[in-house]
Amino acid sequence: MAKDGSVKSYILRRLLHALPLLLCVVVFNFTLIHMAPGDPIQSLIGEFPAPEAYVEAMRSAFGLDKPLYVQLWLYITNILKGDLGFSFYYRQPVLAVIVERVPATLQLMIPAVLFSALAGLLLGIFSARKPYSLSDNAISSFALLGYCLPIFWLGQMLMLIFSIKLGWLPSQGIKTLGAELEGFKAFADRLSHLFLPALALSIRHVAINVRIMRSSMLEVSYEDYITLARSKGLDEKTIVARHMLPNALLPVVTIIGLDIGFLFTGSVLVETVFGWPGIGRLMYESILKRDYPVLMGTFLITTVLVVLTNLIVDLIYLWLDPRVKYGRK
Amino acid sequence: MENILLDVRGLKTYFHISLGVVRAVDGVNLCVSKGEAVGLVGESGCGKTMTAHSIMKLVPSPPGFIEEGEIWFRNTDLLRLGEQEMRKFRGREVSMVFQDPMTYLNPVMKVGKQIAEVLVSPTRDRTVIKLLESVGIPDPLKVADQYPHELSGGMRQRVLIAIAMANDPPLLIADEPTTALDVTIQAQILDLIKTIKTEKGTSLLLITHDLGIVAEMCDRVYVMYAGKIVESGDVFSIFEEPLHPYAQGLLRSSLSIAEFRENLETIEGTVPNLLDPPSGCRFHPRCPMAMSVCKEKEPSLIQEKPGHEVSCWLYEKDGRDRNHS
Ligand SMILES: Nc1ncnc2c1ncn2[C@@H]1O[C@H](COP(=O)(O)OP(=O)(O)O)[C@@H](O)[C@H]1O
Numbered sequence: 001m002a003k004d005g006s007v008k009s010y011i012l013r014r015l016l017h018a019l020p021l022l023l024c025v026v027v028f029n030f031t032l033i034h035m036a037p038g039d040p041i042q043s044l045i046g047e048f049p050a051p052e053a054y055v056e057a058m059r060s061a062f063g064l065d066k067p068l069y070v071q072l073w074l075y076i077t078n079i080l081k082g083d084l085g086f087s088f089y090y091r092q093p094v095l096a097v098i099v100e101r102v103p104a105t106l107q108l109m110i111p112a113v114l115f116s117a118l119a120g121l122l123l124g125i126f127s128a129r130k131p132y133s134l135s136d137n138a139i140s141s142f143a144l145l146g147y148c149l150p151i152f153w154l155g156q157m158l159m160l161i162f163s164i165k166l167g168w169l170p171s172q173g174i175k176t177l178g179a180e181l182e183g184f185k186a187f188a189d190r191l192s193h194l195f196l197p198a199l200a201l202s203i204r205h206v207a208i209n210v211r212i213m214r215s216s217m218l219e220v221s222y223e224d225y226i227t228l229a230r231s232k233g234l235d236e237k238t239i240v241a242r243h244m245l246p247n248a249l250l251p252v253v254t255i256i257g258l259d260i261g262f263l264f265t266g267s268v269l270v271e272t273v274f275g276w277p278g279i280g281r282l283m284y285e286s287i288l289k290r291d292y293p294v295l296m297g298t299f300l301i302t303t304v305l306v307v308l309t310n311l312i313v314d315l316i317y318l319w320l321d322p323r324v325k326y327g328r329k
Numbered sequence: 330m331e332n333i334l335l336d337v338r339g340l341k342t343y344f345h346i347s348l349g350v351v352r353a354v355d356g357v358n359l360c361v362s363k364g365e366a367v368g369l370v371g372e373s374g375c376g377k378t379m380t381a382h383s384i385m386k387l388v389p390s391p392p393g394f395i396e397e398g399e400i401w402f403r404n405t406d407l408l409r410l411g412e413q414e415m416r417k418f419r420g421r422e423v424s425m426v427f428q429d430p431m432t433y434l435n436p437v438m439k440v441g442k443q444i445a446e447v448l449v450s451p452t453r454d455r456t457v458i459k460l461l462e463s464v465g466i467p468d469p470l471k472v473a474d475q476y477p478h479e480l481s482g483g484m485r486q487r488v489l490i491a492i493a494m495a496n497d498p499p500l501l502i503a504d505e506p507t508t509a510l511d512v513t514i515q516a517q518i519l520d521l522i523k524t525i526k527t528e529k530g531t532s533l534l535l536i537t538h539d540l541g542i543v544a545e546m547c548d549r550v551y552v553m554y555a556g557k558i559v560e561s562g563d564v565f566s567i568f569e570e571p572l573h574p575y576a577q578g579l580l581r582s583s584l585s586i587a588e589f590r591e592n593l594e595t596i597e598g599t600v601p602n603l604l605d606p607p608s609g610c611r612f613h614p615r616c617p618m619a620m621s622v623c624k625e626k627e628p629s630l631i632q633e634k635p636g637h638e639v640s641c642w643l644y645e646k647d648g649r650d651r652n653h654s
């Protein structure tokens with residue numbers, strides 16, 4: 001990456017640009033959630049009748065009696081101090097609740113991203129080698145199907161077939177509860193739990209990546225520099241690996257980056273279906289429990305994660321394409 | 330003949346597209362002897378590039394297919410070779426310099442690497458740096474480490490020439506090597522090709538639409554029109570007395586461009602559509618000398634003078650008898 005402009009200052013600049021975005025996300029989520037019906041205090045206290053004075057005391061303890069803009073201001077200044085609020089339900093600081101869930105989400109997301117990228121690229125390349133052949137048509141049909149299937153339905157079907165009917169894989173959770181496993185056994189246990197949710201989460205993105213990689217490879221194969229590579233007497237494998245692939249990857253990398261945001265959306269469904277203890281399920285649960293501080297916190301953290309992954313993807317793009325410099329973009 | 334390096338016979342390269350069949354190359358005969366520089370001229374779209382790509386077997390397929398013909402390189406008919414055997418010819422026996430230096434280099438690969446990968450066996454004299462030097466690149470160490478977009482058009486064309494000449498092939502095909510370049514750079518690139526040719530004795534098939542370049546660079550020339558060769562001969566004879574009305578027009582227009590710009594003379598009409606070429610002689614809709622027979626029957630290639638062939642009814646005995654319409 002020996003280009004002008006240093007990587008560090010580029011990263012710094014990108015992060016600074018992300019701040020206004022994060023602020024907007026915070027304000028928007030805050031406003032939206034406080035416009036929603038339902039009283040968080042009610043869900044905090046529960047269904048049984050409580051004395052009016054107690055309810056008021058709770059309200060003021062959580063700052064819910066103040067005007068909305070004051071609450072917003074407090075919320076923002078607290079975030080800057082690293083305080084995302086206090087969970088009504090867990091009775092813990094929101095940050096602690098979320099941080100506890102981050103590893104599980106990463107454990108699901110990272111394999112899903114890698115798998116969808118790798119499988120998408122390989123199938124796409126293979127598909128483009130012989131366009132409109134039987135194998136290409138098969139892969140393209142699969143991609144169309146994978147693109148259309150709703151994630152929650154796919155997740156339940158996978159669970160039904162592989163866990164309930166065949167009993168090959170566990171259906172719920174991130175690991176076998178109560179089992180004291182160590183070393184490789186623990187790893188294998190986690191892997192078996194990961195398999196179905198990661199698959200459910202990736203299929204759609206495998207499909208997207210296959211389609212983009214295929215068309216990108218085909219497009220590149222008509223480029224003049226491929227004719228030059230042929231005229232050099234290079235063999236087909238070298239031409240594909242050395243000349244087509246690095247060029248065909250460029251648009252795909254961009255799409256993978258944009259897709260990561262949608263992957264988070266998918267993870268809400270997948271984590272819920274498979275009882276995966278990550279941020280996605282936390283989001284879902286905190287909606288049910290009207291645990292607004294946690295809900296807003298998960299939105300914020302998700303946004304931060306999306307911004308960071310997009311930055312990483314952009315860095316990969318910069319590294320792949322010598323024509324783009326750190327200064328631009 | 331012993332001396333012949335490349336002999337193309339009856340080459341037909343067609344494109345099968347949804348609208349029909351494009352007869353881009355329609356029965357081309359052409360040969361290049363050892364050490365000879367041969368020009369291939371014609372208007373844009375007449376099939377020059379596809380002739381060259383057919384020789385290298387680089388026609389994009391589908392939609393393009395070499396339908397018929399033989400392409401003899403020394404004692405081998407390239408059209409009979411499998412892809413794997415053909416690869417040994419490309420870049421070693423026959424190389425090509427392309428029209429547009431901007432698009433023919435891989436944009437994400439360093440220039441040095443793009444040269445290195447064609448070298449069959451790097452030796453002390455055949456290194457990337459030596460090659461860059463030999464094509465007149467001033468700072469070869471730096472350029473080898475640069476990406477194509479960091480180089481000017483002229484520099485990129487030099488790099489492409491370095492790639493083509495890396496293994497000293499006996500035959501170099503240059504497809505309008507200067508068309509995309511500035512006028513000042515054009516002369517430099519032509520000089521470079523000339524130098525290479527004299528120093529290495531490389532045979533040259535030079536494709537151009539500029540007769541001036543042919544006059545300067547070539548020993549012999551083929552005039553192509555709508556997928557066919559209509560006239561061929563040594564450069565001197567053709568410039569002295571072009572026989573085919575198309576060649577006559579081409580020469581007049583190139584002279585008028587050079588000498589009397591305001592009085593520009595061009596050939597009337599447009600290049601025919603190769604999907605549905607005109608009947609008989611393909612030039613008849615534009616030909617000032619057209620006779621009735623021209624519309625009906627195709628003239629064959631006849632030798633009018635030693636080494637000077639033409640395909641036109643004006644020169645066929647029975648054609649002339651059939652009078653003017
Ligand atoms: N990929 C292609 N598909 C269809 N027709 C093509 C293709 N490439 C070239 N042709 C046709 O072949 C003819 C000859 O093209 P070309 O050899 O590039 O001409 P020239 O080099 O003399 O300008 C043109 O009429 C063009 O339309």
Ligand code: SF4
Nearest residue numbers: 610613616623641642
């Ligand atoms: S054959 Fe007829 S139409 Fe064709 S160039 Fe000769 S005179 Fe003209």
Ligand SMILES: [Mg+2]
Nearest residue numbers: 377378428505
């Ligand atoms: Mg051309």
